[in-house]
Amino acid sequence: MTDDEEAARLPAGQFLTKRFPVLTYGATPDISTDDWGLRIWGVGLAEPVEFDWREFNSLGSHETTRDFHCVTTWSRFDNRWEGIPISAFWDVITPHLDSTPAAVMLHCHGDYTTNLLIDDFLEPDNLFATQHDGKPLSPGHGGPMRFVCHHLYGWKSAKWINGVELLDADARGFWEVHGYHIRGDPWDEERFSYQE
């Protein structure tokens, strides 16, 4: 990679690291795949939809290699993620919906939350990842399952995800309440709420 290529891939205010830092607020939960579950509820859904580990992993598979940008200014290039594609997940949910949500709130073990507009959530390359760079996702990086949204800052990529709440209006998650931008596009440097 030339310096020009590197610069073109780095959003303003970011530096490149080859490491893969762990950025977690609070403790790392220990979740066995036997205990794993994902629950979807909220606006437009008469009944919650629930998946166990086996059901969820059988929905489909997706592999993609993308750059990752944390708002604390580190970026890591060429992360290879493997997991369940957002489209396969949404194909299961849509027949149950009687209205389209405006946004989602992702819920995690340990009470972390983060919000995304529906179009950001459904971006076709998004996935629920179980593997990173060819290895099962470590507990520190969100194992056994995390959501990954490449085009927004890393805090939107919810680790240890266990719930998707469908919302009729955008609302603020954990960091968004504590001063981060409600959307978080690194290419527009949407870091803080005062920039909204």
Ligand SMILES: Nc1nc2c(c(=O)[nH]1)N[C@H]1C(S)=C(S)[C@@H](COP(=O)(O)O)O[C@H]1N2
């Ligand atoms: N549940 C949960 N998800 C989370 C976080 C967290 O503290 N808890 N941190 C976020 C932040 S700020 C970033 S940058 C990425 C970091 O992912 P990594 O620790 O795998 O590098 O996870 C995001 N997802």
Ligand SMILES: [Mo]
């Ligand atoms: Mo972050």
